[in-house]
Amino acid sequence: xxxxxxxxxxxxxxxxxxxxxxxxxxxxxxxxxxxxxxxxxxxxxxxxxxxxxxxxxxxxxxxxxxxxxxxxxxxxxxxxxxxxxxxxxxxxxxxxxxxxxxxxxxxxxxxxxxxxxxxxxxxxxxxxxxxxxxxxxxxxxxxxxxxxxxxxxxxxxxxxxxxxxxxxxxxxxxxxxxxxx
Amino acid sequence: xxxxxxxxxxxxxxxxxxxxxxxxxxxxxxxxxxxxxxxxxxxxxxxxxxxxxxxxxxxxxxxxxxxxxxxxxxxxxxxxxxxxxxxxxxxxxxxxxxxxxxxxxxxxxxxxxxxxxxxxxxxxxxxxxxxxxxxxxx
Numbered sequence: 001x002x003x004x005x006x007x008x009x010x011x012x013x014x015x016x017x018x019x020x021x022x023x024x025x026x027x028x029x030x031x032x033x034x035x036x037x038x039x040x041x042x043x044x045x046x047x048x049x050x051x052x053x054x055x056x057x058x059x060x061x062x063x064x065x066x067x068x069x070x071x072x073x074x075x076x077x078x079x080x081x082x083x084x085x086x087x088x089x090x091x092x093x094x095x096x097x098x099x100x101x102x103x104x105x106x107x108x109x110x111x112x113x114x115x116x117x118x119x120x121x122x123x124x125x126x127x128x129x130x131x132x133x134x135x136x137x138x139x140x141x142x143x144x145x146x147x148x149x150x151x152x153x154x155x156x157x158x159x160x161x162x163x164x165x166x167x168x169x170x171x172x173x174x175x176x177x178x179x180x181x
Numbered sequence: 182x183x184x185x186x187x188x189x190x191x192x193x194x195x196x197x198x199x200x201x202x203x204x205x206x207x208x209x210x211x212x213x214x215x216x217x218x219x220x221x222x223x224x225x226x227x228x229x230x231x232x233x234x235x236x237x238x239x240x241x242x243x244x245x246x247x248x249x250x251x252x253x254x255x256x257x258x259x260x261x262x263x264x265x266x267x268x269x270x271x272x273x274x275x276x277x278x279x280x281x282x283x284x285x286x287x288x289x290x291x292x293x294x295x296x297x298x299x300x301x302x303x304x305x306x307x308x309x310x311x312x313x314x315x316x317x318x319x
Contacts, residue, residue: 061240106195
């Protein structure tokens with residue numbers, strides 16, 4: 001009996017460890033996460049319109065069909081980005097996600113209070129490297145600090161009436177994200 | 182939870198954007214079944230805009246000829262007392278109806294956009310969420 005006890009316990013402990021490690025790493029190794037799906041829409045650091053979700057196909061699950069969306073899949077490793085989003089007469093929001101789909105910042109047209117939401121997206125290192133006098137003029141400029149070099153900017157615009165859909169889509173197409181400098 | 186979301190490929194709403202309430206069961210704890218009449222009824226929390234959308238368990242919209250996947254605060258028909266009722270059912274009916282195509286499992290998501298701050302941090306009083314009950318299962 002004793003000869004089996006030790007291997008059994010060792011096996012259980014090993015199994016437990018493997019389980020914990022797999023569970024914790026799964027979000028990072030899953031190939032079909034939101035970032036991977038959105039990155040297929042086009043090159044990074046460019047705003048891409050997200051095709052409307054239908055029962056047959058959707059870029060991401062659980063999208064809200066009342067909204068039109070566009071994304072900028074970003075990579076800040078070579079330069080910071082300027083993000084410009086024209087607001088619409090209705091609800092417009094800009095949400096920021098890390099490479100692993102964690103929402104770290106969001107604002108909407110009311111919070112921004114301007115006809116165009118304009119902000120600079122950069123890493124902590126890029127922000128620290130800003131010249132001092134730039135920091136002062138930055139007071140009227142919105143700076144968003146990304147915790148990861150890669151991530152996703154998701155732009156959502158509400159379509160209150162179906163008839164307005166194409167007009168709103170045209171406005172959304174004016175959104176841009178482009179490297180600074 | 183985060184692991185499950187990432188694997189499913191969803192980008193959940195950020196708090197500065199809106200709040201999402203996800204229902205997979207009715208008030209008695211029974212799974213939402215698209216072969217039943219599912220009544221979602223009552224008041225809704227204060228928000229600039231809300232949407233209620235129905236999905237299958239994999240997060241896809243439910244196919245139907247009307248292309249009706251949900252309701253929002255601008256198009257729903259309210260009652261005079263500021264309450265509303267949305268019915269999820271397999272067969273067409275009057276009022277605020279969302280077709281379920283008779284799917285056995287459904288997920289209903291209520292999203293509040295530009296909801297007051299503090300609501301999400303649970304510091305406020307209990308949210309006015311609508312009741313969910315199912316009847317006439319086929």
